[in-house]
Amino acid sequence: MRKRRPSARRPIAQELSAAETEKMLNRIGKVLKKKRQERTTLESFSYEINISRSAMTRYESGGDMYLSTFLKLLHGLDIKPEDFF
Numbered sequence: 705m706r707k708r709r710p711s712a713r714r715p716i717a718q719e720l721s722a723a724e725t726e727k728m729l730n731r732i733g734k735v736l737k738k739k740r741q742e743r744t745t746l747e748s749f750s751y752e753i754n755i756s757r758s759a760m761t762r763y764e765s766g767g768d769m770y771l772s773t774f775l776k777l778l779h780g781l782d783i784k785p786e787d788f789f
Contacts, residue, residue: 720737727774730766732774736789758778 740749740760750757753776763769763777780783 721751726766729768733764733766736777736781739783740764743781749780 740746743749744752746757746760746764752758755773761763763773769777775785778788
């Protein structure tokens with residue numbers, strides 16, 4: 705019986721650098737802010753979707769968030785995820 709050669713482990717996908725992650729989060733934050741400003745004030749929107757004003761400011765500034773939070777923001781803005789991107 706032949707011996708199997710140890711396979712070299714290759715990553716399935718290329719790892720996203722911290723700089724690229726930050727860049728993407730900043731873009732997402734800018735779009736969220738623009739869409740929210742077209743609709744209402746920061747205070748009103750934060751109250752409507754039950755997210756603190758400081759958290760909303762952080763997300764609009766490119767802060768990291770859970771996917772569930774992102775979906776909550778999109779729902780509050782009446783935006784389908786596929787339409788956001």
